[in-house]
Amino acid sequence: MRADARKNYSHLLAVARDVISEHGVDASLRDIARKAGVGLGTLYRHFPTREALLEALLRANLDELTRRASELETMSSPDDALVSWFREAVGFTHSYSGVVNLMAAALADPDSALHASCTTVRSAGARLLQRAQAEGMARADLDGADLLALIGALAWVRDQFSFAPRADHLIDFIASAILTERPGSGATKR
The missing domain is CATH 1.10.357.10 (Tetracycline Repressor, domain 2)
Structure with a gap:
């Protein structure tokens, strides 16, 4: 994985941890992407589901x-x-x-x-x-x-x-x- 992709992956996980801690496992994936400052497509490239x-x-x-x-x-x-x-x-x-x-x-x-x-x-x-x-x-x-x-x-x-x-x-x-x-x-x- 490229360095920038690894950084995005780690950042998305950190944001997801915060959002899911607050809203549970049914938290909005769109909210996770938005709070991470990336598009939904970037989230789905790293995590297809x-x-x-x-x-x-x-x-x-x-x-x-x-x-x-x-x-x-x-x-x-x-x-x-x-x-x-x-x-x-x-x-x-x-x-x-x-x-x-x-x-x-x-x-x-x-x-x-x-x-x-x-x-x-x-x-x-x-x-x-x-x-x-x-x-x-x-x-x-x-x-x-x-x-x-x-x-x-x-x-x-x-x-x-x-x-x-x-x-x-x-x-x-x-x-x-x-x-x-x-x-x-x-x-x-x-």
């Missing part, structure tokens, strides 16, 4: 969540690693309104540009969960798909004006329900 733009934007975040899971696996106890990653994943989903729907659709569609990244993130969370389960620190009746569904549910809670003030409490509550040896956990060791 909305999904291509979202894939480029979200891939970095999803790759970071995957990298973070690997880091936590080696640096933290199984329960702390799982809860830390769980919190970070919920935080990511809150960054872009509508991202949970997008991820759920991508997981169900192997042809989606986001399928591989979403599958990798789900697998990273599942590894952390399995590690905690192997040590008897997490409920045995959960899997990676359940974990991702809980993350999506908590992201939805954070997006609801009337529930948002309870989001941190509910994250703590769900984390204690996943883990078997935390105070307040209703689960028993299996």
Whole structure:
């Protein structure tokens, strides 16, 4: 890629990140191009579809969540690693309104540009969960798909004006329900 094209690409992603953070994944592509100071054709040359733009934007975040899971696996106890990653994943989903729907659709569609990244993130969370389960620190009746569904549910809670003030409490509550040896956990060791 030429230097000017790479600069346009990076600038478009930076503007898209801001616009999508503010307006969600259904933000207007025309607004993104306008705020980037380029024509819509330039946006489409770099990102031929909305999904291509979202894939480029979200891939970095999803790759970071995957990298973070690997880091936590080696640096933290199984329960702390799982809860830390769980919190970070919920935080990511809150960054872009509508991202949970997008991820759920991508997981169900192997042809989606986001399928591989979403599958990798789900697998990273599942590894952390399995590690905690192997040590008897997490409920045995959960899997990676359940974990991702809980993350999506908590992201939805954070997006609801009337529930948002309870989001941190509910994250703590769900984390204690996943883990078997935390105070307040209703689960028993299996």
